[in-house]
């Protein structure tokens with residue numbers, strides 16, 4: 001395969017409990033493509049955290065997954081409030097999530113750190129009042 | 142041990158069983174789902190008192206062997222349906238998280 005295979009998802013911002021549909025679907029797609037299960041696990045967990053963030057913090061957004069010969073790239077884009085201090089947001093335990101999110105088991109401030117640790121590269125492009133685009137890459141050996 | 146062997150224990154009740162031959166090679170206990178995603182491993186038993194449907198998505202992404210819900214927490218139809226759809230082994234126990242882990246850690 002010389003050209004990238006692309007998958008596009010729209011993440012609904014209203015429904016917190018259904019967050020994860022895109023990650024679960026990508027898991028299935030990557031399995032069909034014969035990707036190594038350990039890689040699939042890393043991609044889908046990182047993407048799930050990103051999806052949950054888009055729902056909790058940004059009223060939804062889109063996810064584009066590009067599967068190349070040597071890497072998988074995930075681009076999560078939203079038109080939410082943006083992240084004021086990226087360095088702070090990346091700190092384990094930092095969270096601005098509301099209480100109802102905590103009561104559902106999220107909002108521990110471990111999402112962005114997990115996304116970073118499960119991927120080989122992560123870039124955050126964010127602007128207050130405009131939105132956030134997070135690009136993550138997982139290498140295929 | 143396997144999920145089937147776990148279910149033979151008196152205090153563990155099957156809620157949804159998709160594959161009872163799954164091996165349990167370790168475990169992780171927690172209610173904060175991002176911690177669980179950061180730390181739990183494949184083929185672990187995931188012990189929690191969380192009962193919202195996100196638990197099933199997390200269990201599926203990590204590919205745990207089974208989820209054990211403690212304290213006989215009430216399970217919604219939505220949770221059970223999600224477990225069925227995603228093929229997740231869902232088990233319930235009256236034990237508290239600490240007791241369930243202490244008990245299981247001797248058997249795994």
Ligand SMILES: Nc1ncnc2c1ncn2[C@@H]1O[C@H](COP(=O)(O)OP(=O)(O)O)[C@@H](O)[C@H]1O
Pocket residue numbers: 049053054056057058078080081082083089090094095096097106107108109110111112113132175
């Ligand atoms: N897509 C996003 N849009 C706006 N803010 C975000 C976004 N993703 C993360 N953040 C900010 O970064 C913080 C840390 O994110 P994370 O580590 O996932 O923790 P949590 O989601 O548990 O709060 C969030 O509390 C929020 O303030």
Ligand SMILES: [Mg+2]
Pocket residue numbers: 049052053107109110111112
């Ligand atoms: Mg988060």
